Amino acid sequence: MAPGLSVRGLSIGYDDWQIGGINLDVATGEVVALVGPSGCGKSTLLQAILGAGSTLAGTISVDGTIVTELPIEERGIGIVFQRPMLFPHLSVGRNVSYGLERAGVSRADARAQGEQLLEWVGLPGFSDRTVETLSGGQSQRVALARAMAVKPRVLLLDEPFSALDEDLRERLAIETLSALRAADVAVIYVTHSRAEAQAVADRVIDFESLTRSDD
């Protein structure tokens, strides 16, 4: 099996709504855009892959290891939500180094690595700022740096720029995804804009086609 994310025969949903038979492969270094109208179940799928939603049937594997039964923190999957979800009581730097500190990296080392990541997302010197002082675009870039700090094997981007205005959104999407392509990670980019998807992704998949047939 190729390194990256592999989803086989996955069923997701709740009591009153279910979809099944989802198959999806994303290779390491590949960016796959998942397109579909809002409310179609894209976010639910991401939750299931992440381990935060209930998986009814099927398997999820990361780099060939089945992670279906593993808790979120052991899957090696990162996420950036639609809202940046920056921890409001921590500084920008501590937000970025949060995962590193959990992994046992010393505070000083974590800070240094965090500063590099902030530079990587174009926010050098932001380490000591409070999250309240950031603009929307800046917040999302910090969120991205934070997710990448722990070097996930798979990164899920759940409409991360949809709250921003159009110019910024496009620029940020292109910048971000080209930066990610260079990193060693499989990326699922969820969006409801097909044009944007085509601009940034290696491959565009209609959410609705996922359940229809095998890839």
Place this chain on the structure above:
Amino acid sequence: MKNFLRFIVGMAAVSLLAACGNTATPSAGGDVTIKLLAHESFVVSDKVLAEFKKETGITVEVVTAGDAGTMVAGAVLAAGNPTADVLFGIDNTLMPNALRGDGIFEEYSSPALADVRDDVQQWTETRVVTPIDYADVCVNVDMKWFAQSGLPVPASIDVLTLPEYKNLLVIEDPAASSPGLAFLLAVHARMGADGEAWWSALKNNGVKVAASWSDAYFNDFTGGGGAGKYPMVVSYATSPVAEYVYAAEPKPTAVSTAVVTEGCFRQIEYAGVLRGTEHPAEARKVVDWMVSKKFQDEVATNMFVFPALKTATIPDEFTKFSGVVSRPGVLPTNDIESAIPTLLEQWNRVMTS
């Protein structure tokens, strides 16, 4: 924005109107409303109120204000510029509070004073109050418990310090409860200087102190319907009557509780005209009405006390079931004021030692 401001201004105007637009509406056609300040246990029937209004044109508006002690304190604080016209429910132990300084009452006692029982005339020499009712605070016993245990029902409180009555009595804290204070005075009236030693013996004999009458009666007394452990409680001589009246149907032939009639304290409740009233003439009429036969005939049933008026009718169940206290404890008028703080302090000392 404008709408919102208008709303706010409107709200402010309404609250101001509510505050200021209501000041004492003038009474129409000579009809006067007299406010009667009373404690929370006061009861009067609508019928008697209506009859009084019909006869005199006076509407009596009852204003309750907590327990008797708090009500008197409120009246003392408002002395001279009173919150009501007439006060009812001050008892003989609280009277010193009402007389301090210029006092809370105007000089008036009803001409009906002559028809009031001789044994409730205490404090009437001050010419400011008229006795309305009285009740004796006594130890009550659970007859069922005593019948089962075979222990003799005590005839007086003197024996309560004996070992066979160990852990059987619950009293109320005299510093927090009116019957509790009355019982402290009952002991003082009966034993005088020997009281302190008696309390000390009672404490060693396992007396339980409850915070309030309802706490003692319903939670600690075996005869109160609760899961109490004490077959004797400080309550009223009329409590057995209430036990009968409020017993489950069909009514029992005998009452489940009885009264230890030696070692009681007589609480007398008075009414008086509050100093500074704008309607002194009508206020006096209200006091007269409260000691009139119509009002007095109801007093027993309404409040489980005995009427002060000699000629008032006393319902059968009262004559049948109430404890008959022939020698109630009385403290000389001039003794009450000085005795209470000293006794409380002494009691506290004994009970905490």
Place this chain on the structure above:
Amino acid sequence: MESGDDKLNAQSMKVGALSVPLAFMLCFGLYPLATVIWQLLGNSAAAPMMVGARDIAALGLGAGIQAVLSTALAVAVGLPSAYVLSLHSFRGRRLLFALVIVPFILPTVVTGHALRGLIGSAVPQGLGLVLLGHVFVNIAVVVRFVGSALESLDLRYLTQARSLGASRATSWLTIGWPLVRPAIVRAASLVFVYCFSSLGLLLVLGDRSTRTFESEVLREVSLLLDFRGAAAHTFAQMLVVGAALWLGGRSRLPSAAMSGAESPTRLPIGRGWSAFVVVVGAMYVAPFAWLLEQSIAVDGRFSVDYWVTSWTSDSSLAAIAIKSLGLAACVGVVASTVGALAAIAATDMRLRKWSRVVLAPMLFTSATMGLGMLLSYSRAPLEWDRALVPLVVAQSLLVLPIAYATIVSRMDETDDSMQVVAQSLGASASRAFFTAYGRRLISGALSAAGLCAAIACGEYGAASFLSDFQTPTLSVFLMRQLGRPGEASMAIASVIAISLSAIAMLLLGGFERLSKAAQKVRR
């Protein structure tokens, strides 16, 4: 961006909003208090002052230790209760949520009686039993405040933390806890205040060693006529309570902290938590069962006679219940309106400290406040003839802090960057404000109205001073029953207590439903 004009507009709107609660407090709260303090200090009939600074300090220390212990225990039991009730779904969740509130609503004396009846002599009266009672009553405060914060906590924060490698426990410890802590601190400071100024419960469950400034003031006023001592204790209480409220109010999150998840996702309940729910449920059902038993056990057999006669007799419970219900609803509306106006002002950080004036009723001892109301509401210039208005005003005043705290904590969960966004799109200051806060303001106000109405149903302190004599409130009617002997008295009191609880729960549930609906309405 916000222009200078808009800023001015927004602020003048908030100043305008604040004027109502300030006027309300001044007229109906501070004026009575000033009146009574003035009279207490200047009364010529007062007995000489019997307490010294040392006595007051000793009493304060004792009451303080009691209140700290009570608060610690209430938070310790309340936190897991809030967690399980707010974030999990299980059968009977709503019922339990309502039940937990009931002891907080019933007159404290009734709760005290029920607890004593239930526990019997297993725990002797004294500090232990007082702590137990305080925990029992105040878990409600923790569940309400922390539960509301948990419900609006966006659980994706925790998911985010876990995706970064934090275990479930670590994510709660490092992210969940700091986000919920302000609500916990706020709840704890309220519980401390309630326990520090406890009266009814303390009298029934305590012994003579458990005292508070409240109980001391009552004794000084009603028995000793030591007015200066009462004033001294009143001031001392204001000092301590004021400090506690100040500490509780200081903690506030950065505004973006709470996303306000619109409908909280509830997790299925695990086995360990199920057991916890059963224990908590039993704890709250038991006193009811005891009251119910009191009301139907007649001479050793079971009968519904007391229920039938109470609800159908001449001076029937029905009439009193209907009146109480109306009265309580009025209190709910008045308190939540005034509280909401103060909460609007509180969104402006410069006005917030002024808006906190509405918390002042918590500072006063109830005996002092009762006398203050008696003195000022029945004399010019605040004299009222009508039987009901003073009680509605007085009870509204007493529950105003609760209304305010409920609404403010709900609004603090709003991300106020929305206001800036709306304003940048050209909305007027007030429109932008309501775009950002409207839904939470209304839903918070409705929720507060329910709570205040429910509390008003069982409120006894002010009612005993201001209730209408002919048709008393349920709480006054209940206390009258408890004031006389006879098997029927306790039985009827139990009937009233259960009825009162049911009515309070109905009010609470009804308004809560409206509040939830208001929150879901899309603009």
